Amino acid sequence: MIRNNQSALRNFSFFAIRLPPFAISLLVFAQKCGIGGERLDFAFGYMVELEPRGEDQGVDESRIDVMELIEKHGRKRSDLIPILQEIQGAFGYIPRDVVELIAKELGIFPVEVYEILTFYAQFRLRPRGKFTIKVCLGTACHVMGGHDIFDYVSNKLEVQAGGTTKDGLFTLERVACLGCCGMAPVVVINDRVYGRQTIQSVDELLRRYSEASEGIGDGG
């Protein structure tokens, strides 16, 4: 882990602000002493999760005008979550550059944006695969075998929860209840809901989706 490692920290620009070495030492010291608690833990923890600068895919300006979006919502703190939601809707994840831009525009620290991004399960900091498979692990789905399905898919695709397959085709996610408990266990691929799944049927779904070059929107 890079956590608590000074030299590795310097390789990252610390949340858009390039900190002088003494500041980083101070932060690391503070964290070791337990000062700053969770906040710093999150900050350090998620720096590791992020792609280092330069590898980020950058913002595709043609897809959405982030400035316009911020303008539209306003610059109040209570607009932060809706802005992030709309950005994720457009990009599929929250690109690093955008975090820094939003922080600047709303007059808050980037860490305050990361705080939100890491607290709420909805937000992603990395791009997703072509198909997002959400396996519902709510109570009803658990009782009806949702975990067996999750484990099977995870084994078969060789990804963990939140991971994306090497070919960039599937992202596997767990979700705590989609409110379709009457048709448990439920699997959602992109936005299509598949109810009453078994290991066999989900196997068939995976096969169909990997074979299809374009999305099978209306199967099932």
Next chain:
Amino acid sequence: MEVKTRILICQGTSGISAGADHVAEAFRKELEIRGISDRYEVVRTGDRGLFRDVLVDLIPPDGHRWTYERVQVGDVPEIVEQHLVKGEPVRRLLVKEDYHRFFEGQLRWVLRNCGEIDPENIEEYISAGGYSALRKALLEMSPEEVIDEVMRSGLRGRGGAGFPTGLKWKLGREAPGDTRYVICNADEGDPGAFMDRSVLEGDPHSVIEGMLIAGYAVGASEGFIYCRAEYPLAIKRLRIALEQAKRRGFIGERILGTDFSFGITIKEGAGAFVCGEETALIASIEGFRGSPRPRPPFPAQKGLWGKPTVINNVETLANVPQIILKGADWFSSVGTGTSKGTKVFALAGKVKNTGLVEVPMGATLRDLIFGPGGGMARRGYGFKAVQIGGPSGGCLPEALLDTPIDYESITQTGAIMGSGGLIVLDESSCMVDMARFFLSFTMAESCGKCVPCRVGLARIFEVLDRITKGEGEEKDIEFLETMGNTIKETALCGLGKTAPNPVLTTIRYFRNEYEAHIREKVCPAGVCVPLLRFEVDEERCTKCGRCARVCPVKAISWQRGSYPVIDKGICIKCRACIVECPEHAIK
């Protein structure tokens, strides 16, 4: 004007996943082709509460209701040809006896419009009596009278805690300040609960009307609906409903010509269970992490942006219009001494009929599960427990099935009423595994602010995890009880205070299963994978071969008339065979 035959097609999330939108389209096309579309009206409705793939109702002008289940696109021409043209119903698709049994014994007050009207058309809501309660409240009643009516009705919060709604409104109204807010809590995070989703998808206007009345009573001019982002269809229908209500003058400035003005904004949640807790929900609307804060001050005194804020659950608000319209006495005529009206439950798990069931308070759990629920789903697997109240609730055994449904009686059992999730478990469910499941959920969803919840739940989870792996120790049960009770007493918010309930109730009622895991290292229900051997018990096996057919990796070799053999080198321990075996023969 000629009365048209209505064709109702259930298009909630469940219906659409089964292809209801395609079926509706097929009906429209088919009627068009035959040139008879002017005599029929294809209506999109929300889910009525019973999941039967695509449900279609035909209501001719005579009012008789023909209900078809599991309709597929291919069946549409037949229904149109036989039933609509020739007047002969398609018998093979008509619903059977169990469909009617599901609705008998229910008292549908909150769900009255679900599955009956088009949620995206305000006119249908109005012609079903909608917005007349708002009219009555605004034009004939003072805010104090409205509060008094709700107080006398005995309505209590349906989100779980059961706080008297009228009292909450009164506190909100009496709190000093000139700005007040009303929030509708539609962050239905309990896994296994879907009442609020169905109400929002099937009858969004009833919630909006309830909010408007609440706003009038409390003296607020702004309201927020905080809805889970996992419910895209509910959010879409809410937006449409708000737009229509605005256009009709029910939302906005000087509503119905009075001095009352009210605006409603939708706030989408971002996936955090703890945001169902009211102070966390407020933090989330303000744009922060959803961490709860200590109460008092209660939100009704100091809430959103420090202003008095009344927070009500979806189902609570959906009850309000009828209380105003029909009176407190009508409402309180149903129920028990302390719990009035009805409660909607989301019945799921191993029962025949899964869906939404609305029963009067005071009905028993047995009535629910073996009445509308239709009993257990799989032959050979008897009833074991019912999980009530989601991750904050508990598992109750058969002996407690006659507990009447009211806030106090349920709390006495160690569970809580909760928002209304009701998951039925049969003998193929392991109670230790259930406790572990709920703890893994609450542990992940703990916001981390207070130590008992953040650390305590993790410790409990570790011990449960060990037990399910066969590494349990004799002292573990005692540890779980001590730790669970400590967390209950010391945690900051409702999430932490109730999170140990699943562990404590399973220990209380199913201690023998814990002991089997710890002492004998077996999982009696065959769920905990590390304790399974994946061997065929030849005494039980009937050589039917079903296990071999379902194995996804072909690890089971079987020939007619012989016992199946599981090749452990190939087996991936997915449990497909165990689930499939009707004889519990794979251990």
